Amino acid sequence: MKNRIHYSASLFLYFVLFCGLSPLSYSKIFLDYETDPLPLIKINFVLPAKEAFKVDTDNLGLKILEECFESGTLKFDKQKYQDLLASYGASLEISTGQSYQEVNLTFPLSGGKIPEGLIQLTKDSLEQPRITEETFERARKLLKANFISTLERDSSLLISAMNRYMGAKLFNFPFYETTTFDRVSISNVQDLHKNYYNNSNIWMGVIAPKELKEEIRKLSQRLFSNSGDIEEGMLETELKSGFMLPQTGKINPTFILIDKKDLAQIDYGFIRVSHQKKENQHELTDKIINYLLTRAGIDSIYGRKIRAEKGLAYQVSGIYTEYLDFPVISLFSNPQRSKQKEAVEVLSDLVKSTFDKADLINTLPDPFFNGKMLSYKNSERQDGATPDGRLHRRKDVATNDMSFDFYKSNIDSWNVSKTQATKRLTNFTKSSSMVMGVIGDANELEPLIKKSFPKYQLVKISYKDVLENTWLK
Amino acid sequence: MRQFWTLLAFSWIVACSSSSVSTAERTNSSEKAPLATVLKEETLEPYPGLKIDHVQFSNGLNAYIIPREQNGTVGVVVGYEVGSRFEKVGRTGLAHLFEHMMFRGTESFPEPFQTLSEWSGHEFNAFTSDDQTVYHEMVPLKNFEDALKFESERMRKLLITPQGFNTERGAVVSERKMNYEDSPGGRLHFELYQTAFDKHPYKTTPIGWQDDIERASFEDALSFYHRNYAPNRASIAIIGDIKTDETKNLLLKYFGSFEEVPFKGLDTPKETLYRKNRKKTIHLKTQAVFLGDAAFAPTYNDKEAFAELFMCVLFADSTSGYLQHTLVEKGIARSVSASCSPSVDPGLSTITIVGVPKVSAATLEKKYEEAKKGFLAWAKNDRFENIKKYFEISQLESMRSPMDFATSIVSNAVTAKDPLYSFKLVEEVKKLKFEDIEKQFKTREKIGHTRILIIPAEKNDPMKKDKK
Numbered sequence: 001m002k003n004r005i006h007y008s009a010s011l012f013l014y015f016v017l018f019c020g021l022s023p024l025s026y027s028k029i030f031l032d033y034e035t036d037p038l039p040l041i042k043i044n045f046v047l048p049a050k051e052a053f054k055v056d057t058d059n060l061g062l063k064i065l066e067e068c069f070e071s072g073t074l075k076f077d078k079q080k081y082q083d084l085l086a087s088y089g090a091s092l093e094i095s096t097g098q099s100y101q102e103v104n105l106t107f108p109l110s111g112g113k114i115p116e117g118l119i120q121l122t123k124d125s126l127e128q129p130r131i132t133e134e135t136f137e138r139a140r141k142l143l144k145a146n147f148i149s150t151l152e153r154d155s156s157l158l159i160s161a162m163n164r165y166m167g168a169k170l171f172n173f174p175f176y177e178t179t180t181f182d183r184v185s186i187s188n189v190q191d192l193h194k195n196y197y198n199n200s201n202i203w204m205g206v207i208a209p210k211e212l213k214e215e216i217r218k219l220s221q222r223l224f225s226n227s228g229d230i231e232e233g234m235l236e237t238e239l240k241s242g243f244m245l246p247q248t249g250k251i252n253p254t255f256i257l258i259d260k261k262d263l264a265q266i267d268y269g270f271i272r273v274s275h276q277k278k279e280n281q282h283e284l285t286d287k288i289i290n291y292l293l294t295r296a297g298i299d300s301i302y303g304r305k306i307r308a309e310k311g312l313a314y315q316v317s318g319i320y321t322e323y324l325d326f327p328v329i330s331l332f333s334n335p336q337r338s339k340q341k342e343a344v345e346v347l348s349d350l351v352k353s354t355f356d357k358a359d360l361i362n363t364l365p366d367p368f369f370n371g372k373m374l375s376y377k378n379s380e381r382q383d384g385a386t387p388d389g390r391l392h393r394r395k396d397v398a399t400n401d402m403s404f405d406f407y408k409s410n411i412d413s414w415n416v417s418k419t420q421a422t423k424r425l426t427n428f429t430k431s432s433s434m435v436m437g438v439i440g441d442a443n444e445l446e447p448l449i450k451k452s453f454p455k456y457q458l459v460k461i462s463y464k465d466v467l468e469n470t471w472l473k
Numbered sequence: 474m475r476q477f478w479t480l481l482a483f484s485w486i487v488a489c490s491s492s493s494v495s496t497a498e499r500t501n502s503s504e505k506a507p508l509a510t511v512l513k514e515e516t517l518e519p520y521p522g523l524k525i526d527h528v529q530f531s532n533g534l535n536a537y538i539i540p541r542e543q544n545g546t547v548g549v550v551v552g553y554e555v556g557s558r559f560e561k562v563g564r565t566g567l568a569h570l571f572e573h574m575m576f577r578g579t580e581s582f583p584e585p586f587q588t589l590s591e592w593s594g595h596e597f598n599a600f601t602s603d604d605q606t607v608y609h610e611m612v613p614l615k616n617f618e619d620a621l622k623f624e625s626e627r628m629r630k631l632l633i634t635p636q637g638f639n640t641e642r643g644a645v646v647s648e649r650k651m652n653y654e655d656s657p658g659g660r661l662h663f664e665l666y667q668t669a670f671d672k673h674p675y676k677t678t679p680i681g682w683q684d685d686i687e688r689a690s691f692e693d694a695l696s697f698y699h700r701n702y703a704p705n706r707a708s709i710a711i712i713g714d715i716k717t718d719e720t721k722n723l724l725l726k727y728f729g730s731f732e733e734v735p736f737k738g739l740d741t742p743k744e745t746l747y748r749k750n751r752k753k754t755i756h757l758k759t760q761a762v763f764l765g766d767a768a769f770a771p772t773y774n775d776k777e778a779f780a781e782l783f784m785c786v787l788f789a790d791s792t793s794g795y796l797q798h799t800l801v802e803k804g805i806a807r808s809v810s811a812s813c814s815p816s817v818d819p820g821l822s823t824i825t826i827v828g829v830p831k832v833s834a835a836t837l838e839k840k841y842e843e844a845k846k847g848f849l850a851w852a853k854n855d856r857f858e859n860i861k862k863y864f865e866i867s868q869l870e871s872m873r874s875p876m877d878f879a880t881s882i883v884s885n886a887v888t889a890k891d892p893l894y895s896f897k898l899v900e901e902v903k904k905l906k907f908e909d910i911e912k913q914f915k916t917r918e919k920i921g922h923t924r925i926l927i928i929p930a931e932k933n934d935p936m937k938k939d940k941k
Contacts, residue, residue: 089862145829262933264650311643385544
């Protein structure tokens, strides 16, 4: 209780410590702080997995490593490990992003100190995760089952198929597939852990009362022993991810048709990927374009057209603003099967006005465009309204998902005109590749697609071939 | 666009003339002098320093005002005591369909997505459950008053047109197909409720039957609105850069002129809780077996609700529950999860298990039954006390975001009639003894269970239109 009272003194007082950054030395841990009215401490570590994403077995290996972390330590099996974590009221979760792996440790504030036992347990977990033949095999089996089951949902199946097609044809990017599960070995996982779980390049985001700053500093030294420098404050440049894709290739407009019968609705969508890597100067404009088209939800341009005006579908969404560092524009929706003819026509109109004529944004009424700009700014303000949200933005800088220039820019100064957005959309269209996709009954859909998208190469795949990943062979 | 507006205005007039909407009620605008007064004011403090100012108005509206620094933004959450529990056979899906209608416009904001977005970049959303419908929006501080005005007009002065009603019907049918007909997990959930309940409206879940959605008339929707959207059926939470006194005055200005709509409560039919177990098998185009096991659950008023919820955490939490160790770790199941929150009337506590592909339904069932026998021995002693601590931080973590926190306050006020029910839950779980879990687990075994098995097949077994 004493701590809770003590804690309340800093209640609602959010602060960020910006200390001067000194030149980086061989080992770098970056500490970033926030406070929160809830009596919880949250520590987020991000470790760039560098080159691991270039090989499919390493790509899968990182997921297996994640499972091995959650299986305990070499000293404690999963049950004992979870019992110990729970005895501190703590949770330790690992997840893998596009070019990094992150660890989230959450525990209650008690006694003004971080319990020694919890520090030791976290240290054991990071240094000696349970990578054994048994946990490796179990993880491989479980992940394979998950991989197959993810495709239960048609929207996931469609996105997966389109991703794989683009990965293979545009980037030579090694998405892991069913055969990767047979080729990955325990040594892949051991090497990944050895290479990336060290003190060479780590970002730590902490939500804790400021009084615990020294404790957190000691914790970071304990967890990553022999660490040289600990930098406090905002990291201005990204961690050395090293994940750089080569210049993309180019593909002709393609329409993937997955033949699956008996569906009550059809899932369709497109992903259009730029051939040029993202540039800081276009960062805001790219975000605004995606927000206008889909990310504003049912009030986006596509949302209004498909759902609010036509009542064709419930879901209207875009899934990325960038695809492996390349700007992207995308749309996914799920019209009812009984309305599939109208749906394909609407999709065709949207594609034409977005890319072929590229006049979709330019013809928007000014109040709508300006309202969406405001709305986007508000959503960014809201993201910055919580400790979690603020730390998340700073992690995005550390992982190169947001430029530091964009991070530090004043939201009030953000402004993109319709002309700028249209120019960007026109240039984007000139240098990008388009993949479209639909999942439904091929007998019904093929004639509709050929009529509305005559210039697209049609790739027809059976449902079974998509599930078994044999269609790209 | 202008043409569309004209058309909309015209269709509203048509709507007024062809429906039972009272013009007097429509002109009873928020600018009228407030009739309501403040009945009660108090400050709630679930954790030291975490203050919530509660104001109760004489027209029945309850407001929860939470001033906190929030980067120049304010969150507004309005919850109504109306959900699928308020629907009748043949009129299912109406509460949820009406949630969609609430975004179609009000007197001052005829196209809210357009007007509010254009003025101030409003962001809003909503959800409907068995017992409640909740609307939330996040706005910049300078537009906070617009948000209150909009919510007040949605409460009593919604603009609804037959055209808008038909468009939203299409979106709802699509939502149903996506989440229930083409999704094995959604289908399992729907079938559990369909099979477990005989007569209570929980039977159909908020999504309703497609036939009912398609048959619902515009007049049905209007009548539903006027009966259920009223200050005495609502709670509102406001969180952000605001001051309590100013907010209270604004609430009086915008909601004070509304009178309460008499509501005698519902006379819902009672289910027989102790009855024979039921089982249904469905064949779908899936890769794995889905097993759903449900039993009738305690209500908010039952003290057993805390033991039931925590028992589910121990038994089937998706991260550290007992079934995770006995089924997922052993390569039998891909995932396990539990949903055991209380409801207003006895609802369902459900355990969902998704098998690893190629594990048969018979094996999954057998392993599940075997696993249950070892649960109490596993959950004893230190583990029981430790998982309580884990439960506390997971509950607090779930309220970290301001909107989640405000939604929790409103949702609990509307359903449990206690805005701090989530905090009470944490405190009551701390007090539980292992014997409480043991007793609840044994009681649960005696109550009528419902089991649904979804088995992989070449052809889909479409949803039957059985609405008994």
